[in-house]
Amino acid sequence: MIKNEENEMNIAIINGQNHKGSTYHIGRMLAERVGGNITEFFLPRDFSDYCVGCSQCFEVGAESCLHYEAQQPIIKALDAADLIILTSPVYVYHASAPMKNFLDHQGHRWLVHRPKAEMFTKQAVCISTAAGAGMKSTNKDMADSLFFWGVSKIYKMGFAVRAINWKGVTDKTRVKIDRQVEKVAGQIRRHYGNVKPGLKTRAWFYAMRMVQSKFGWCAPDVKYWNEMGWTKKVRPWKK
Ligand SMILES: Cc1cc2nc3c(=O)[nH]c(=O)nc-3n(C[C@H](O)[C@H](O)[C@H](O)COP(=O)(O)O)c2cc1C
Numbered sequence: 001m002i003k004n005e006e007n008e009m010n011i012a013i014i015n016g017q018n019h020k021g022s023t024y025h026i027g028r029m030l031a032e033r034v035g036g037n038i039t040e041f042f043l044p045r046d047f048s049d050y051c052v053g054c055s056q057c058f059e060v061g062a063e064s065c066l067h068y069e070a071q072q073p074i075i076k077a078l079d080a081a082d083l084i085i086l087t088s089p090v091y092v093y094h095a096s097a098p099m100k101n102f103l104d105h106q107g108h109r110w111l112v113h114r115p116k117a118e119m120f121t122k123q124a125v126c127i128s129t130a131a132g133a134g135m136k137s138t139n140k141d142m143a144d145s146l147f148f149w150g151v152s153k154i155y156k157m158g159f160a161v162r163a164i165n166w167k168g169v170t171d172k173t174r175v176k177i178d179r180q181v182e183k184v185a186g187q188i189r190r191h192y193g194n195v196k197p198g199l200k201t202r203a204w205f206y207a208m209r210m211v212q213s214k215f216g217w218c219a220p221d222v223k224y225w226n227e228m229g230w231t232k233k234v235r236p237w238k239k
Helices: 022-034 068-080 097-104 117-121 135-149 171-191 199-215 219-227
Strands: 009-015 036-042 083-089 123-130 153-160
Touching: 009 022, 009 068, 022 036, 022 083, 022 123, 022 153, 022 171, 036 068, 083 135, 097 135, 123 135, 123 171, 135 153, 135 199, 153 171, 199 219
Parallel strands: 009 036, 009 083, 083 123, 123 153
Antiparallel strands: none
Protein backbone atom coordinates (compact mmCIF):
# COMPACT_ATOMS: atom_id res chain seq x y z
CA MET A 1 0.00 0.00 0.00
CA ILE A 2 1.08 3.59 -0.53
CA LYS A 3 1.95 5.45 2.69
CA ASN A 4 -0.85 7.73 3.85
CA GLU A 5 -0.27 11.36 4.81
CA GLU A 6 0.06 10.67 8.53
CA ASN A 7 2.44 7.81 7.70
CA GLU A 8 0.27 5.64 9.97
CA MET A 9 -0.45 2.06 9.06
CA ASN A 10 -3.97 0.66 9.13
CA ILE A 11 -3.80 -2.63 10.99
CA ALA A 12 -6.58 -5.23 10.97
CA ILE A 13 -6.33 -8.06 13.49
CA ILE A 14 -8.62 -11.04 13.00
CA ASN A 15 -8.49 -13.35 15.97
CA GLY A 16 -9.67 -16.91 15.40
CA GLN A 17 -10.84 -17.04 19.00
CA ASN A 18 -13.12 -14.97 21.22
CA HIS A 19 -10.91 -14.93 24.28
CA LYS A 20 -7.82 -12.91 25.17
CA GLY A 21 -5.24 -15.64 25.75
CA SER A 22 -1.62 -16.03 24.65
CA THR A 23 -2.43 -15.83 20.95
CA TYR A 24 -4.44 -12.64 21.27
CA HIS A 25 -1.81 -10.95 23.45
CA ILE A 26 0.99 -11.67 20.98
CA GLY A 27 -1.08 -10.35 18.05
CA ARG A 28 -1.97 -7.20 19.96
CA MET A 29 1.63 -6.72 21.12
CA LEU A 30 2.85 -6.92 17.53
CA ALA A 31 0.24 -4.44 16.27
CA GLU A 32 1.13 -1.96 19.02
CA ARG A 33 4.84 -2.37 18.38
CA VAL A 34 4.31 -1.67 14.66
CA GLY A 35 2.06 1.28 15.53
CA GLY A 36 -0.95 2.62 13.66
CA ASN A 37 -4.74 2.51 13.59
CA ILE A 38 -5.68 -0.88 14.99
CA THR A 39 -9.04 -2.54 14.31
CA GLU A 40 -9.59 -5.93 15.85
CA PHE A 41 -12.15 -8.68 15.38
CA PHE A 42 -12.90 -11.86 17.27
CA LEU A 43 -14.26 -15.03 15.72
CA PRO A 44 -16.89 -16.35 16.09
CA ARG A 45 -18.15 -13.25 17.98
CA ASP A 46 -17.90 -11.00 14.91
CA PHE A 47 -18.72 -13.59 12.25
CA SER A 48 -20.22 -16.97 12.97
CA ASP A 49 -22.25 -18.09 9.94
CA TYR A 50 -21.03 -21.34 8.43
CA CYS A 51 -20.37 -21.63 4.72
CA VAL A 52 -23.25 -23.68 3.29
CA GLY A 53 -21.34 -24.71 0.16
CA CYS A 54 -23.78 -23.10 -2.28
CA SER A 55 -20.85 -21.89 -4.48
CA GLN A 56 -22.79 -18.73 -5.32
CA CYS A 57 -19.72 -16.63 -4.48
CA PHE A 58 -17.78 -18.41 -7.25
CA GLU A 59 -20.55 -18.79 -9.80
CA VAL A 60 -22.41 -15.49 -9.40
CA GLY A 61 -20.54 -13.07 -7.12
CA ALA A 62 -19.49 -12.45 -3.52
CA GLU A 63 -22.68 -10.40 -2.96
CA SER A 64 -24.74 -13.55 -3.52
CA CYS A 65 -23.35 -15.19 -0.39
CA LEU A 66 -26.07 -15.66 2.24
CA HIS A 67 -23.64 -14.15 4.74
CA TYR A 68 -22.38 -11.25 2.62
CA GLU A 69 -23.67 -8.46 4.88
CA ALA A 70 -22.48 -10.14 8.07
CA GLN A 71 -18.91 -10.26 6.75
CA GLN A 72 -18.71 -6.65 5.64
CA PRO A 73 -17.23 -5.01 8.77
CA ILE A 74 -14.31 -7.44 8.65
CA ILE A 75 -13.95 -7.27 4.87
CA LYS A 76 -13.88 -3.46 4.89
CA ALA A 77 -11.13 -3.44 7.53
CA LEU A 78 -9.23 -6.12 5.63
CA ASP A 79 -9.32 -4.19 2.37
CA ALA A 80 -8.31 -0.92 4.04
CA ALA A 81 -5.45 -2.49 6.01
CA ASP A 82 -1.75 -2.04 5.27
CA LEU A 83 -1.08 -4.89 7.65
CA ILE A 84 -3.34 -7.91 8.29
CA ILE A 85 -2.75 -10.01 11.39
CA LEU A 86 -4.45 -13.41 11.59
CA THR A 87 -4.20 -15.21 14.92
CA SER A 88 -5.26 -18.67 16.02
CA PRO A 89 -4.46 -20.98 18.89
CA VAL A 90 -3.44 -24.44 17.70
CA TYR A 91 -6.46 -26.71 17.96
CA VAL A 92 -5.60 -30.32 17.14
CA TYR A 93 -2.69 -29.20 14.98
CA HIS A 94 -4.65 -26.69 12.91
CA ALA A 95 -6.32 -23.28 12.88
CA SER A 96 -9.47 -22.89 14.95
CA ALA A 97 -12.81 -23.73 13.32
CA PRO A 98 -14.04 -20.09 13.41
CA MET A 99 -10.87 -18.94 11.60
CA LYS A 100 -11.19 -21.72 9.02
CA ASN A 101 -14.84 -20.83 8.49
CA PHE A 102 -13.98 -17.18 7.90
CA LEU A 103 -11.29 -18.19 5.39
CA ASP A 104 -13.72 -20.57 3.64
CA HIS A 105 -15.96 -17.58 2.96
CA GLN A 106 -13.11 -15.84 1.08
CA GLY A 107 -12.49 -18.58 -1.51
CA HIS A 108 -13.75 -16.34 -4.30
CA ARG A 109 -10.92 -13.89 -3.53
CA TRP A 110 -8.26 -16.46 -4.36
CA LEU A 111 -5.87 -15.72 -7.21
CA VAL A 112 -7.44 -18.51 -9.22
CA HIS A 113 -10.75 -16.59 -9.09
CA ARG A 114 -11.10 -12.87 -8.31
CA PRO A 115 -8.32 -11.51 -6.07
CA LYS A 116 -8.57 -7.89 -4.86
CA ALA A 117 -5.96 -5.63 -6.45
CA GLU A 118 -5.06 -3.95 -3.17
CA MET A 119 -3.96 -7.27 -1.62
CA PHE A 120 -0.82 -7.39 -3.79
CA THR A 121 0.81 -4.54 -1.88
CA LYS A 122 -0.11 -5.58 1.66
CA GLN A 123 1.82 -7.27 4.44
CA ALA A 124 0.36 -9.91 6.74
CA VAL A 125 1.34 -11.94 9.76
CA CYS A 126 0.09 -15.35 10.91
CA ILE A 127 0.39 -15.92 14.64
CA SER A 128 -0.28 -19.18 16.43
CA THR A 129 0.47 -20.56 19.87
CA ALA A 130 0.37 -24.13 21.09
CA ALA A 131 1.04 -25.90 24.34
CA GLY A 132 3.74 -27.85 22.52
CA ALA A 133 3.39 -28.37 18.77
CA GLY A 134 1.33 -27.68 15.66
CA MET A 135 2.22 -24.04 14.99
CA LYS A 136 3.67 -24.81 11.56
CA SER A 137 0.51 -26.46 10.21
CA THR A 138 -1.72 -23.86 11.89
CA ASN A 139 0.22 -20.95 10.40
CA LYS A 140 0.13 -22.70 7.03
CA ASP A 141 -3.68 -22.91 7.23
CA MET A 142 -3.80 -19.11 7.47
CA ALA A 143 -0.82 -18.34 5.20
CA ASP A 144 -2.29 -20.40 2.34
CA SER A 145 -5.28 -18.08 2.20
CA LEU A 146 -3.19 -14.92 2.55
CA PHE A 147 -0.91 -16.06 -0.27
CA PHE A 148 -3.79 -16.90 -2.57
CA TRP A 149 -5.55 -13.64 -1.76
CA GLY A 150 -2.43 -12.12 -3.33
CA VAL A 151 -0.80 -10.74 -0.16
CA SER A 152 2.82 -10.11 -1.06
CA LYS A 153 4.70 -10.26 2.22
CA ILE A 154 3.67 -12.88 4.77
CA TYR A 155 5.38 -13.44 8.12
CA LYS A 156 4.73 -16.46 10.33
CA MET A 157 5.16 -16.48 14.09
CA GLY A 158 4.57 -19.66 16.06
CA PHE A 159 5.21 -20.13 19.76
CA ALA A 160 5.11 -23.24 21.92
CA VAL A 161 4.07 -21.45 25.08
CA ARG A 162 3.71 -24.58 27.26
CA ALA A 163 0.60 -23.03 28.78
CA ILE A 164 -3.14 -22.97 28.35
CA ASN A 165 -3.49 -19.21 28.89
CA TRP A 166 -1.36 -16.03 28.91
CA LYS A 167 -1.01 -16.03 32.69
CA GLY A 168 0.69 -19.39 32.55
CA VAL A 169 3.43 -18.26 30.13
CA THR A 170 6.80 -18.06 31.91
CA ASP A 171 8.98 -14.95 31.93
CA LYS A 172 11.61 -16.80 29.95
CA THR A 173 9.13 -17.55 27.15
CA ARG A 174 7.81 -14.00 27.27
CA VAL A 175 11.33 -12.68 26.67
CA LYS A 176 11.63 -14.91 23.59
CA ILE A 177 8.23 -13.76 22.33
CA ASP A 178 9.14 -10.13 22.92
CA ARG A 179 12.35 -10.47 20.94
CA GLN A 180 10.59 -12.10 17.99
CA VAL A 181 7.79 -9.51 18.06
CA GLU A 182 10.33 -6.68 18.02
CA LYS A 183 12.19 -8.23 15.09
CA VAL A 184 9.09 -8.75 12.95
CA ALA A 185 7.68 -5.30 13.84
CA GLY A 186 10.93 -3.76 12.56
CA GLN A 187 10.73 -5.72 9.30
CA ILE A 188 7.12 -4.66 8.77
CA ARG A 189 7.93 -0.99 9.37
CA ARG A 190 10.87 -1.16 6.97
CA HIS A 191 8.75 -2.66 4.19
CA TYR A 192 5.79 -0.31 4.67
CA GLY A 193 5.03 1.58 1.46
CA ASN A 194 7.36 -0.61 -0.56
CA VAL A 195 5.71 -4.01 -0.87
CA LYS A 196 5.74 -5.89 -4.16
CA PRO A 197 4.85 -9.49 -4.98
CA GLY A 198 7.60 -12.07 -5.17
CA LEU A 199 8.28 -14.58 -7.92
CA LYS A 200 5.80 -17.18 -6.69
CA THR A 201 2.89 -14.73 -6.63
CA ARG A 202 3.83 -13.36 -10.05
CA ALA A 203 4.09 -16.88 -11.47
CA TRP A 204 0.57 -17.67 -10.20
CA PHE A 205 -0.72 -14.36 -11.52
CA TYR A 206 0.65 -14.93 -15.02
CA ALA A 207 -0.50 -18.57 -15.08
CA MET A 208 -4.01 -17.48 -14.12
CA ARG A 209 -3.88 -14.61 -16.59
CA MET A 210 -3.30 -17.18 -19.33
CA VAL A 211 -6.11 -19.38 -18.02
CA GLN A 212 -8.54 -16.44 -17.88
CA SER A 213 -7.53 -15.25 -21.37
CA LYS A 214 -7.53 -18.61 -23.14
CA PHE A 215 -9.66 -21.17 -21.29
CA GLY A 216 -11.69 -19.28 -18.63
CA TRP A 217 -14.16 -21.81 -17.28
CA CYS A 218 -15.86 -19.52 -14.73
CA ALA A 219 -17.67 -16.59 -16.40
CA PRO A 220 -17.55 -14.13 -13.45
CA ASP A 221 -13.78 -14.71 -13.14
CA VAL A 222 -13.14 -14.05 -16.84
CA LYS A 223 -15.29 -10.90 -16.71
CA TYR A 224 -13.44 -9.68 -13.62
CA TRP A 225 -9.94 -10.23 -15.05
CA ASN A 226 -10.96 -8.44 -18.23
CA GLU A 227 -12.55 -5.52 -16.35
CA MET A 228 -9.46 -5.15 -14.15
CA GLY A 229 -7.36 -4.93 -17.31
CA TRP A 230 -5.20 -7.80 -16.06
CA THR A 231 -5.62 -9.78 -19.28
CA LYS A 232 -4.12 -6.69 -21.00
CA LYS A 233 -1.31 -4.54 -19.58
CA VAL A 234 -2.60 -3.57 -16.14
CA ARG A 235 -0.96 -5.24 -13.11
CA PRO A 236 -2.47 -5.10 -9.61
CA TRP A 237 0.84 -4.19 -7.95
CA LYS A 238 1.61 -1.25 -10.27
CA LYS A 239 0.05 2.19 -9.91
C1 LIG B 1 -9.39 -27.87 21.55
C2 LIG B 1 -7.94 -27.66 21.81
C3 LIG B 1 -7.01 -28.30 21.02
C4 LIG B 1 -5.65 -28.11 21.23
N1 LIG B 1 -4.74 -28.73 20.41
C5 LIG B 1 -3.42 -28.57 20.62
C6 LIG B 1 -2.46 -29.21 19.78
O1 LIG B 1 -2.77 -29.88 18.80
N2 LIG B 1 -1.14 -29.04 20.08
C7 LIG B 1 -0.72 -28.29 21.15
O2 LIG B 1 0.47 -28.22 21.40
N3 LIG B 1 -1.60 -27.64 21.94
C8 LIG B 1 -2.95 -27.76 21.71
N4 LIG B 1 -3.85 -27.08 22.49
C9 LIG B 1 -3.37 -26.10 23.48
C10 LIG B 1 -3.42 -24.67 22.93
O3 LIG B 1 -3.03 -24.62 21.58
C11 LIG B 1 -2.47 -23.74 23.70
O4 LIG B 1 -2.73 -23.79 25.07
C12 LIG B 1 -2.56 -22.30 23.17
O5 LIG B 1 -1.43 -21.59 23.59
C13 LIG B 1 -3.82 -21.62 23.64
O6 LIG B 1 -3.84 -20.29 23.16
P1 LIG B 1 -4.73 -19.16 23.84
O7 LIG B 1 -4.10 -18.85 25.20
O8 LIG B 1 -4.66 -18.03 22.91
O9 LIG B 1 -6.10 -19.75 24.00
C14 LIG B 1 -5.22 -27.26 22.29
C15 LIG B 1 -6.17 -26.60 23.08
C16 LIG B 1 -7.52 -26.79 22.84
C17 LIG B 1 -8.52 -26.05 23.69
